[in-house]
Each structure stands twice: as structure tokens, then as C-alpha cells.
Amino acid sequence: MTAHLKLDKPQSDRLGDMAQGVIGRETPRREGPLKVTGRAPYAAEVGDGTEAVGVFARATIAKGKVTKIGLDAVRALPGVCAVITDERLLRNPAQGTANTAPVQGGRDVAYFGQPIALVVAETYEQARHAAHGLEIAYDAAEDAAVTPEDAEPESLESKQIDIGDLDTAMSHAAHSMDATYTTPSQNSAAMEPHASIAVWKGDELTLHGSYQMLKFNRNELADSLGVDPEKVQIKSPYVGGGFGSKLGIAPEAVGAALAAKELGRAVRVVLTRPQVFEATMRRSETRQRVRLAADADGKLTGIGHSAWVSNLVGEAFSEPVAQATHFTYGGANRSYRHLIHRVNRTCAGSMRAPGEAVGMLALENAMDELAHAAGVDPVELRLKNIPDRHPEDDKPYSSRRFADCLTEGARAFGWHKRNPTPGQTRDGEWLIGLGMASAARGNILSESHARVTLHSDGTATVETDMTDIGTGTYTILGQITAEMLGLPLDRVNVALGDTAFPPASGSGGSWGAGSSGSAVFVACQNIRAALAEKLGMEEDQLTLTEGSVIRNNTREPLSAVLDDDLTVEGHIEPGDTSEEVQQAAFGAHFAEVAVSAVTGETRVRRMLGCFAAGRILNEQTARSQCHGGMIFGIGAALTEELVHDPRDGHIVNHNLAEYHVPVNLDIPQLEVMFLEERDAHANPLQSKGIGELGISGAGAAVTNAIFNATGVRVRDYPATLDKVLPGLPDI
Amino acid sequence: MRAFDYARATSATDATAKAAAGATIIAGGTNLLDLMKLEVMAPEQIVDINRLDMNRIEHTESGGLRIGALVTNSDLAVHPVVRRDYAVLSRALLAGASGQLRNKATTGGNLLQRTRCGYFYDTAMPCNKREPGTGCQARDGFNRILAILGTSEHCIATHPSDMAVAMRALDAEVEIESATGIARTIPLVDLHVLPGETPHIETTLDEGDLITAVILPPPPGGVHRYRKVRDRSSYAFALVSVAAVLRIESGKIASCALAFGGLAPKPWRVAKVEDALTGQEPSPEIFDKAADILLADAKGYGANDFKIPLARRTLKAVLRESVEAAQ
Numbered sequence A: 001m002t003a004h005l006k007l008d009k010p011q012s013d014r015l016g017d018m019a020q021g022v023i024g025r026e027t028p029r030r031e032g033p034l035k036v037t038g039r040a041p042y043a044a045e046v047g048d049g050t051e052a053v054g055v056f057a058r059a060t061i062a063k064g065k066v067t068k069i070g071l072d073a074v075r076a077l078p079g080v081c082a083v084i085t086d087e088r089l090l091r092n093p094a095q096g097t098a099n100t101a102p103v104q105g106g107r108d109v110a111y112f113g114q115p116i117a118l119v120v121a122e123t124y125e126q127a128r129h130a131a132h133g134l135e136i137a138y139d140a141a142e143d144a145a146v147t148p149e150d151a152e153p154e155s156l157e158s159k160q161i162d163i164g165d166l167d168t169a170m171s172h173a174a175h176s177m178d179a180t181y182t183t184p185s186q187n188s189a190a191m192e193p194h195a196s197i198a199v200w201k202g203d204e205l206t207l208h209g210s211y212q213m214l215k216f217n218r219n220e221l222a223d224s225l226g227v228d229p230e231k232v233q234i235k236s237p238y239v240g241g242g243f244g245s246k247l248g249i250a251p252e253a254v255g256a257a258l259a260a261k262e263l264g265r266a267v268r269v270v271l272t273r274p275q276v277f278e279a280t281m282r283r284s285e286t287r288q289r290v291r292l293a294a295d296a297d298g299k300l301t302g303i304g305h306s307a308w309v310s311n312l313v314g315e316a317f318s319e320p321v322a323q324a325t326h327f328t329y330g331g332a333n334r335s336y337r338h339l340i341h342r343v344n345r346t347c348a349g350s351m352r353a354p355g356e357a358v359g360m361l362a363l364e365n366a367m368d369e370l371a372h373a374a375g376v377d378p379v380e381l382r383l384k385n386i387p388d389r390h391p392e393d394d395k396p397y398s399s400r401r402f403a404d405c406l407t408e409g410a411r412a413f414g415w416h417k418r419n420p421t422p423g424q425t426r427d428g429e430w431l432i433g434l435g436m437a438s439a440a441r442g443n444i445l446s447e448s449h450a451r452v453t454l455h456s457d458g459t460a461t462v463e464t465d466m467t468d469i470g471t472g473t474y475t476i477l478g479q480i481t482a483e484m485l486g487l488p489l490d491r492v493n494v495a496l497g498d499t500a501f502p503p504a505s506g507s508g509g510s511w512g513a514g515s516s517g518s519a520v521f522v523a524c525q526n527i528r529a530a531l532a533e534k535l536g537m538e539e540d541q542l543t544l545t546e547g548s549v550i551r552n553n554t555r556e557p558l559s560a561v562l563d564d565d566l567t568v569e570g571h572i573e574p575g576d577t578s579e580e581v582q583q584a585a586f587g588a589h590f591a592e593v594a595v596s597a598v599t600g601e602t603r604v605r606r607m608l609g610c611f612a613a614g615r616i617l618n619e620q621t622a623r624s625q626c627h628g629g630m631i632f633g634i635g636a637a638l639t640e641e642l643v644h645d646p647r648d649g650h651i652v653n654h655n656l657a658e659y660h661v662p663v664n665l666d667i668p669q670l671e672v673m674f675l676e677e678r679d680a681h682a683n684p685l686q687s688k689g690i691g692e693l694g695i696s697g698a699g700a701a702v703t704n705a706i707f708n709a710t711g712v713r714v715r716d717y718p719a720t721l722d723k724v725l726p727g728l729p730d731i
Numbered sequence B: 001m002r003a004f005d006y007a008r009a010t011s012a013t014d015a016t017a018k019a020a021a022g023a024t025i026i027a028g029g030t031n032l033l034d035l036m037k038l039e040v041m042a043p044e045q046i047v048d049i050n051r052l053d054m055n056r057i058e059h060t061e062s063g064g065l066r067i068g069a070l071v072t073n074s075d076l077a078v079h080p081v082v083r084r085d086y087a088v089l090s091r092a093l094l095a096g097a098s099g100q101l102r103n104k105a106t107t108g109g110n111l112l113q114r115t116r117c118g119y120f121y122d123t124a125m126p127c128n129k130r131e132p133g134t135g136c137q138a139r140d141g142f143n144r145i146l147a148i149l150g151t152s153e154h155c156i157a158t159h160p161s162d163m164a165v166a167m168r169a170l171d172a173e174v175e176i177e178s179a180t181g182i183a184r185t186i187p188l189v190d191l192h193v194l195p196g197e198t199p200h201i202e203t204t205l206d207e208g209d210l211i212t213a214v215i216l217p218p219p220p221g222g223v224h225r226y227r228k229v230r231d232r233s234s235y236a237f238a239l240v241s242v243a244a245v246l247r248i249e250s251g252k253i254a255s256c257a258l259a260f261g262g263l264a265p266k267p268w269r270v271a272k273v274e275d276a277l278t279g280q281e282p283s284p285e286i287f288d289k290a291a292d293i294l295l296a297d298a299k300g301y302g303a304n305d306f307k308i309p310l311a312r313r314t315l316k317a318v319l320r321e322s323v324e325a326a327q
């Protein structure tokens, strides 16, 4: 049986009616113990050890053509089984939801670090040694663009927007701000490196991979190989972090599949850590000019946000920097520019909160600068500028407790204690400052299927190709099912990450929980209906609790009333509610930092985020998403930067010792507050996406706090000590 | 990683013999194995010294301390005598790497760890240290973490150790056994050499030499400080570090030892800096003068220019703090 819901109208809170107390409750991740005890096999670990092992050899020029590959010398090395130089190898990973192969062909070099050939051997060490020694000759191009400045930017017509007249608004403004901010390339740096094991049985391929969006990945893989998608199965039950870097099929999957076919045996390919940095998606560096015009009270009369980003030739993705600027604040006169430099640098793609993660750094710094210039409290300035309706298309908002996030967060944090004059608060050597920023992230529903079976023994099974990338999907899908079917959580079995199951939305764009959860909800709702019919009652009269049905004031175990399994495949689709209202989650970040007056080192002392994101499906996993986002924000503010060599664009700091993600000691007391909210337009769960909300604006709260502490405004991220130092007082 | 032969040393003599015959010594392996995986180092043979009896910390006859070359950074940092009498060393050790690494890292290996220059770690890059004569890619490249003192036009790499900086301030000596069976002890200052025209030569050790111990002189007393400035709170190499051992008598600096990390190709110590302070009443002016002397020949290469003001400020702060603690 299938059940379908297209979201053309707002939904009632059916989930809330169940009143089982399972949904929302703090529930630890179900697969957590498996992961921390090493019993959750990751992609590279599922084989039996008899696989051949492939390691990529990379390009060591920025642009040009491969003229010769020294195959013979390498084939003669111990253990080497094959060198794959197939034209189907990928230049770079597919962009998220691409659904088709990315650019292929190993002979045209577009960036330093591009995989050129896959060397396959009996052992990992043999393969790595052989790959290292593989001689590749090039005809290097003279016109490589290794920095954005080397390439004239292209403009994307649809993203050059003018509403009203910003120039005039700027010249008439009582207070105005015009500043340029830059953010560097970044990498998700997920713990689990990209890995695949490919196994062919005849013309059927099974790929054990580490991926976020299996229904797309299957098509991308099939398209890359030139085979029928029906013949391809991808399994990805456990993913050790993705953050966008595992959205699209990547070189290692295609390499493993090609090699396994050629050798007639299973092949494993795991990227080395430097390769993860060089050959998976980076977040584009950005240059952003933000202009704000305000009247004497601080009410915005204009906003301008121009962005320069980069990517390889042939890539449709470009960091959507101004995404949240469109709907966060009012102001009648608005102007946007979006320009893309085509560079010979590692491919740019979606990394956690593409757009907001960097756009909100600049916008929220500019708001802080404006607040300072206008003498208005930064929280107050934001409150004044929350528009009634979408400032550009006049749509109403679906739900939006933005103002409450600002005021409740400020109260809980003790914002009133902030001295608005910078550089006034000291704790010994340390200059103390408080800063804040808004958070906003658009909400999206994405088509999703899930099969739910209520077994005759009173247990249930959920099956979908949805992934759990460490976010809690196993747990929340179990909770939704348990809530809807009145089952104890441990009676619900959740099976994910296999394209043999009904296709889900995948994990990305913060839409995973809402979309895959809604598909499960739809299935459960229809199981309830079928059960009610069987019992001769209306669905809304049916009470299911603790594994029992309550009928005529008596309680019967489900197993007593079910003689057969009930299976429903639920299918959710976005509809008119995606168009008719502006859907987004909002929040506010507050940070206290200490900056050494001697060295300029910044240490975050405490941070609080207050968020409203519709129904919170599981307080614990939601909080952990926000923690993760805030930590990303601290990294972006203070330490994270992929350094490209100025001469060939190669990534110099391609390891975890020198690409500085925050360590435990960098992360202070982090507090997360959720405000009660329901969003009837978002999906039948009334939830909104939360995975990327926590990063939006987080870093700006930190750099705004640095300004409050020191009076130094760092506009070039990250705010490493060398950029703070020149503004510090003599010692 | 290139295939290699592995042998476990049965004695120090066995180790030095094998090393003299071309084997590379492995201790904790925390640096060597990384370099082997990247084929920056590709030994055909390695000799494992971990079973040798070199992991003891003992008092010397003169009242100092003898630290076996295999004593781990973790064990050394928490040793009660080190914590009490050589606090600068304990602090430096704990400021280095991570708990996991310190559990494996040894005293000998720490002294001989290689630079963290990014170009040295990438065999596709020219690097005079890795491949003499190919050029130095870091000079005009990303050199944020590299040196401002003691460099040459051929190499601007830093020695990345924290431990060695503290040992330098403590006037440590290094005990070495050679392949000819002769043991010698040299001051730590004579272990590392500046790059000059031969940046691939980093120490005065001969083929086959085994470091067997580090000797600390009797406790210097005074106030001990180790301040490490870095890009994140832990698990990052020093941009600048200062080890200080300082005594105040009758309001004057009676003695001071100052060594610096993150600035130079070896743990850096300048006698004239200490001379300028010794016998003086502490004051901001005298601290500035010391910094002037330290940085007189400092040269930035772009991304690391900031180390010059940073070193000055850090030195002054450490001096001020040490003086306050000593009074």
C-alpha cells in the first residue's frame, strides 16, 4: 500500500495529538554505542580483507594536459594489479543533488591535486607507494588562474538584483556602512575520509560508500560508469560525518567501480587525508561588500550585498552568499551582485550552510558596525529591522519567533552587562568582550519515501535509503514511528542507507529530518487508518499506546489484534506551501570572548544560541546539531583556513595538524535554548531544518565580541592573532 | 610508504651498528611514520629502539637529572622532580602536541623531529631540506609558521619542539653513543645546526649516533615560565614560545635564562639578551632593550612578519610576569 501527501496546505498537528511523549524527548542516538565501541562498520571496513586496494595519483600542476603516464614502471612494482586511467574517472565530486555524472576524464587537469590515475595493488602500502611514484608528464597551460584575481569574474544574470535605489538611500542615510569582508576556502574535515568498496556480480554493482544522498548518488554513479541505475546498489548505513562533502558521488567510488570491473574482484579505495583536502569539495573563498543605509533611529532604508566567489570551469554551483540577506531584515532599497571567478583550485561545493555560513558573517558584522556607528544596541538594531513580510516578494513568513530568540537569548546570556564602548573590560591580561549575531536559514521540504511495517508481533520496521551522517536520523525516525503507532521506542527497528529501500530526500540542506520524517509520518498515519478500519473505528478515535490498542476502555496488545503485517510506503512531496510562504528557521547567538592584550590570541569563554526551528523532534540530537554548528562558527571565526599557494593554488595545509578545526579546549561552555514553535506550512511534523541553523551567524557573534573586547574590527576571516595584534595597545 | 626491513635493536651497540649501516632509528614513530607515509623519508631499513633500557629518569651525581632517550613526553612531564625543580620543562611538554602523541613521543625523538614546513611535507614541491638544490618554496609561499631568526636564503624552517626550548633554557646536555662505541656528551646548543647552505643537515650527529639520554644540570631555582603562543588553545605548534628561568635578588635580576621556540631553525637562545637583563632592575625599558637585542637580526618573509612584534610582546609579558612572581 502506498500513501502520498503533497504539501499544498498547512498541516494540523497530528503528531502532537498522539501525546505519547516520545517525540521531542531527549533521546540518545541509537547507533551511538555501536559507533563508540567500533562495531558500526564504516564503508572502508565492510570488506573481508581480500579486496584489492586503490590509491589515487594526483596532478601536480594547476592546469594543462596529461601527456604521458609512466604505467610500465609502476606496473612492475611489487603487488601492483592495475593502473586505471579510464576516461570515466571523475575530475571532482558531483555537486549535491546533481543526479548525473560530474566532469569526467583524467587527462585535462583543472586543479592541483586532481586525481589522475588509480593505482591498484594487493595492499594499501603497495598501492600508495606505487601511486606516489607514478610519473605523470604534462603539457602545462600558461593561463592557469590560481587566485580569484587571475580570472575576470562571470556574473549570473538571475542574481544581479536591484530593488529601489540603494545608491540614493546610501547618500541620504543618517547612518550608513560600506565595508568589504573576506572569508577563506574551508574544508568540512569530516573524521571519516571518503571511502568506497566496489563489488561486481556479473553486471550488478554494489558500492559500500560514505554518502549523504543515495538516490542521487546511485544515478550519478551509474551515469559516470555508463550503466543502468537499476544495476547499481549503494549501501551507506554509517557515515562518519559529511557536512556536504559527501553529497555527490566522488572520484573514489567511480575509481573503485572501474577497478573492480577490470580486475574482476572487489576493490577498496580510501582517500588519504591530504587527498580529502585536495580532491573533495571546499567551501569557496568569498569577498563580500555589504552596504547598509539607516535612518536616524537605526531603521534600515537599504541593504546591499555583493559577493565574489570562485569555482572550477563547468561547475554550476556557486556559494549562494546572500541567501539569508534577502529575507532577514527589511529596508526598501536593495541591491545584490553575484560574481564567479573561474579558478584552477580544488572544486567548490556545498559545505554546511552554503550561503549563510559565510554570508551571515559579513551581514552580521556589518549590522554590528552599523549599531556601533548609530549608537544603537546591536540586539535593538536587529529587533527594529525585522520586516513584517518578506521584504522582496511580500510573502508572509510561515512561523518566525526571531524577535523572541533575540530577546530571550539576550536575557539568558546577560547581554545587558555589555559595555558598548570597546576595550573597556579587562580580566588581568585579557580583554573581555561580548558580541551577538542573528541566525537565519531557509527551510526546505524535499521529496521522500519511506516504508513502514507494523508487524503482527507488535513491533515495527522503518526502511528508507535515508542516511544518518551522525545527525540522529536512526533515532528520530524511530521516535516518529513510536509516537504515531504507540510503541515503545525499542520495538521500532530502523533500517537506513541502502538504495534497495524506498528513496528518501537524503541528508543535506537541513531538510533530512523534516522530509524523511514526514514520509515516515505519512506511512504511519496510513497504518493507523488501516488498523482503525480493521477494528471498525475512525482513525481519530484510535488510541495506540505502549504497544496496545485501547478499545471500549480495554487495553489489548497490538499482537492480539494483528494477524498480518501492515505495510505502507509513505511519500511526501513539496507543494504550494513551499511557494506561498517564506519558510525559515531563526535564532540569535551571543558570545563572550577574551583576547590577550599581549598576543592577540582569542579564546571564546562562553556562547549561547537561542533558536526557533518549529517542533524539536529530539532535544538532544537537535542541541547537538546546534552545538556542532556553533563550533563550526567558532572555527570559521578564529582558525579555519585552507591556504592556497599563491603560485599554483595547491592547498599547503592539507592535514589536520595545520588545518585548524577547533579542539576541545577551544570550545567553552556552549548553551543552546529552543523556543517552542510549530510550523504548519513546513511539513506534517511541523518541524524546520536545524542542521545548518547553528552555524549561521555564529562566527560573527565571535568577531563582534572581539571588536567589543579590543576595538579591532577584523574583516578578513579567520581572525587569527596576527590580524588583531596591530590594533592592540602597547604593552 | 616504501617497503622496508625492520629490526629490533638488542642493545645500544646493536642499534648504533645498524644505524651506521644505514638503518633509520625509530622511537615513538610519531614523526618518522608520518614522513615515511608521505615518502619524505623512505628508509630501506629501520631499527626499533623501543625495547632498549633507556626509559629511566635518574638523579646524577652532581645533583642533576638524567633522562633516558626513551622516556615519553607524558612521563617526563608528570615526573615529580621535573614538576618541582624543572617546571619550565614540564610546562613546555604539556603545551606540546596532544595527550595521545605525548604518550608515544620520546625524549630523543622529540629533539630530532623534523620541521613542519608544509613544502617539506609535500614531495611535489621543491625543498632544499628534502632535496638539496631544488630551491625553497616557502620563502615566497605560505610561511606563516616559519622562522625569522637564524634562517638562510636556502631555508627558513623552524625547529618545532617545545621540549627542546625548555631544555635549552635549562642548559641541558645530550648524551650520545656512537657506532664506534664511544659515548660523548654535548651541550644541547651544539646538537642542532643552522641551515646555511646545507639545510638538509640539521644536527651534528654522525651516521650511527644514538641519543641515549638528556642530562639536566642541578635545579636552577628561580621562577619558571613557559609561554606558548598558538593559533588554537591546544594541538598547534608554537608561533612563538618563550621559556624563562629567572631569579630576583635585592630587587635586581640576579640571573635569567631565556630560550625561544617558533622563531628559528633551532631552540634559540642569545647570551646578550640575558646579559642585558642580568644585574638590572626590572623595567619596561630594559625589557624592550632585551627584545631589541633578540630581534636585531630578525627578518620576516611576508606571512610571518607578525612574529617580530609578537616575539617582542611575548618576551616582555613573560619577563613582567616572571618578575612579579619572583618578587
Ligand SMILES: Cc1cc2nc3c(=O)[nH]c(=O)nc-3n(C[C@H](O)[C@H](O)[C@H](O)COP(=O)(O)OP(=O)(O)OC[C@H]3O[C@@H](n4cnc5c(N)ncnc54)[C@H](O)[C@@H]3O)c2cc1C
Pocket (backbone or CB within 6 Å): A657, B024, B025, B026, B027, B028, B029, B030, B031, B032, B033, B034, B049, B069, B095, B096, B097, B098, B101, B104, B105, B106, B107, B108, B109, B110, B111, B112, B113, B114, B160, B161, B162, B163, B209, B210, B211, B212, B235, B236, B237, B238
Ligand atoms: C599532529 C602533531 C602535533 C604535534 N605538536 C607538537 C607540539 O605542539 N610541540 C612539540 O614539541 N611537538 C609536537 N609534535 C611533535 C612530537 O613531539 C614529535 O613527533 C615527537 O616528539 C617525536 O618523538 P618520537 O619518539 O615519536 O620520534 P620518532 O618519530 O620515532 O623519531 C623522530 C626522529 O628522531 C630519530 N630518533 C628518535 N629517537 C632517537 C634516538 N634515541 N637517537 C637517535 N635518533 C633518534 C628518528 O630516527 C627520527 O628521525 C607534534 C606531532 C604531531 C604529529
Ligand code: SF4
Pocket (backbone or CB within 6 Å): B115, B117, B118, B119, B120, B126, B127, B128, B129, B130, B135, B136, B137, B138, B139, B146, B154, B155, B156, B157, B199
Ligand atoms: S623552508 Fe626549508 S623546509 Fe621549507 S621549503 Fe624551504 S627549504 Fe624546504
